[in-house]
């Protein structure tokens with residue numbers, strides 16, 4: 001049986017990884033500035049993570065959500081402490097799309113309304129409601145397309161006001177910094193106005209922190225810089241450092257009832273152990289502070305490279321914008337300099353999403369390689 005061929009693959013086969021490095025079957029070392037789409041948060045094969053997961057799988061790897069699971073309570077408590085999101089309750093699932101799917105569904109249950117507002121260039125996942133809120137018609141199947149969604153320009157207050165005033169919107173869903181779309185971020189004024197408008201017209205504000213959450217921007221969640229309080233916050237990627245786990249934080253004003261949401265695998269013992277270990281490591285190793293420091297160093301260094309026209313994003317969620325398509329540059333970085341980076345919907349943007357444990361010395365290695373690769377482009 002062959003694999004259903006949906007992924008264009010680089011011809012590299014990683015067989016092991018350690019912190020910010022990945023190794024292929026020939027022992028070649030790659031500097032991982034991509035973290036497998038922003039997933040690796042505390043570093044590949046972090047020793048405490050390995051130890052805790054090994055111990056957990058040897059003790060109790062899984063049981064369903066029909067029994068008491070104190071690990072879920074511990075995760076909720078630790079998450080409250082680190083994120084300072086005290087007015088929320090936690091629901092656990094398995095991925096980013098599933099987190100957004102549950103968030104939208106819950107907004108619809110809570111408001112009794114059906115329309116979704118999303119933004120141009122958004123990406124929220126590939127499931128039923130998440131995919132219609134994603135600005136990419138190529139991945140929306142006819143069966144999804146029947147759902148009601150309106151896309152507006154990211155940051156357009158007038159358009160948002162006009163749509164919300166009609167009164168049929170259950171949710172406004174927004175990434176705070178767009179990931180796949182190319183690292184755009186709206187103004188604090190826009191997010192605050194969106195929050196006020198949602199309250200006024202009876203809609204819920206969903207912050208999709210699937211990519212930007214869990215410390216990636218140097219704040220625990222990216223929305224915190226803007227001083228807003230979303231009604232629902234979705235999370236996934238960095239949450240489990242590679243172990244599949246997603247979740248939503250749900251504001252207290254939204255009430256739970258038995259059976260309203262549910263999942264077989266979500267919040268299982270292994271997933272909770274992985275996420276608890278991520279949180280403990282973020283705390284013990286001061287990773288939020290590290291993100292701030294290494295990010296400033298990174299931005300400062302890239303400022304000196306004249307080919308970079310714009311640096312977008314925050315913390316270790318960065319985009320380097322050139323005035324030419326970066327596809328060849330990215331290949332050169334991988335195959336000749338052994339550095340993983342990412343791309344986005346913006347063809348001129350190189351995405352940087354490393355482990356939050358990245359050090360200044362790794363930035364130096366990248367800058368050196370980038371400078372050499374850019375020299376080559378000129379020839």
Ligand SMILES: Cc1ncc(COP(=O)(O)O)c(C=O)c1O
Pocket residue numbers: 037095096097098100123124125126175179180208209210211212236237
């Ligand atoms: C902002 C955002 N939301 C949702 C998703 C979907 O997450 P998943 O691939 O885990 O379903 C992604 C994935 O890239 C994302 O970047």
